[in-house]
Amino acid sequence: MASDLAGPLTRRADVPMEVMPDGSALLYDPLTDQGHVLTPLGALVWDMCDGTMSADQLVAEVTAALPDVPDLIPTVTALIDEFARLDLLAGSAVI
C-alpha cells in the first residue's frame, strides 16, 4: 500500500499553486498563512490530487510515467502523506 489514506485524493480548492520557471512550485495555505515549497515532482503529485485517484492509483500512475526515476514509490508516498499531514487535502481519511 502506498499510503494509509483512503479514497480519492483531492487537493483543497482554496490552496493555490504557483509553478515557477525552474519547475519548483509554491503552495499557499490561507488557513495557516503558510507557504509550502514543492519540487517539480511534488508539483506533479499535487496536480494529480484532483479527486480521480486513490493514493495507490496515483503512485502507480507516477511510477508508470517516470520509470527511470529511482525510489519513486517512497518519495511519492511521503509527498502524499505530507500533504495530508499539513491538511492540504480535502476530506482525507486515514485507514
Next chain:
Amino acid sequence: MSETHPTLALGFARVLLGRAVSARFTGDAPWLDALLPLLDPFPAVSEGPVPAPAVEILASADGTQWLVRASGDEAVFDAPVEVARQVEWGLFAAAVYDAPLPLCLHAGAVARDGGVLLLPAESGAGKTTLTLALAARGWLPLTDDLCPLDERDGAMVALPCPRCCHVSHASQAALAARGVALDGPVGGVAEYYRPLAWGQSAPLRWIVAPRYEAGAPLAIEPLSQAATAALILHGSFTHAGRGGRDQWPAALAIGREVRGYRLTYSDLAAAFDAIDAIARGAPP
C-alpha cells in the same frame, strides 16, 4: 519640542517607513534624551493629521516609573533608557503594521554597484554582524533587520531604513576586528549603533539567507525559485489586514527574478568571499 502637535498634549510624531506614527506621554520625560537621537534620521510630521498615538507613556506620580503601552502590550520600566528602547520598538512595530508598501521583511540589506543584497534571517542568525561587516568589502548597509521593499518600474527595490542597529558586544568586537567603525552608542543606549554611512535604494539583485554556526564549515545551498519566494513570504511582517495571500504576488515575483542561496558560515572572511562570488555570478 518643535514636533509637538496640537492634538497631542505632550507627544511627538515621526514618519517611519512612509507612515506617520505618534506617541503621547504624561509627566516628566527624561527618557526623551535617549529616544530622540534614536529617531533623529526620521522626519517629524510637518503637515496633515497626526494618527492616534501608537504608543503611550504614562509617568508614575513620583516620576520614577513609566508605563509603556504599545502594540497591545504594556510594561512598567524604571530606567529612562529602557523606556526609550520600548517606545522606539513600539513606534516601529506600528509603522511596519501600517506601512504602505508591498513588503516589509525581517532582513538585513546591503548595497553595492547599484544592486542590493538581501539577508533574510531569524533573530540570532547573525545578520546584524554580517550586514555591518560587509562594509569591509564595500557593501553599504540599508538596514540590519527591517527592510522595506517597493515596486518601482517593474523591479523590486529595497529602501533604506536607518533605524539603529542592535549590536551585541560580541558583534562589536567582530566588527572592530574587521576595521568596521560604528557611530554610537546612539542616545547613550547600550548596544544601539549606526553605520558611518548608509547605502541607497537599489533593485534587489541577490538573496542570501545567512546562518552563523560556530565551527561550521562554509556551506552554500542554491535555492529553487519557489524556496526563494517562500523565504520572502516567511520573512515578511504581517501588515494591517494583509496576510501572506496579499504578499504572495510580490514574493513570487522576487522568487522568479532574484537568485536565492542559503549560507552557513563560522568565519566572516569566508562568508565575504562566498557573497562576493555570488555577486559576481560565480558562487563557489
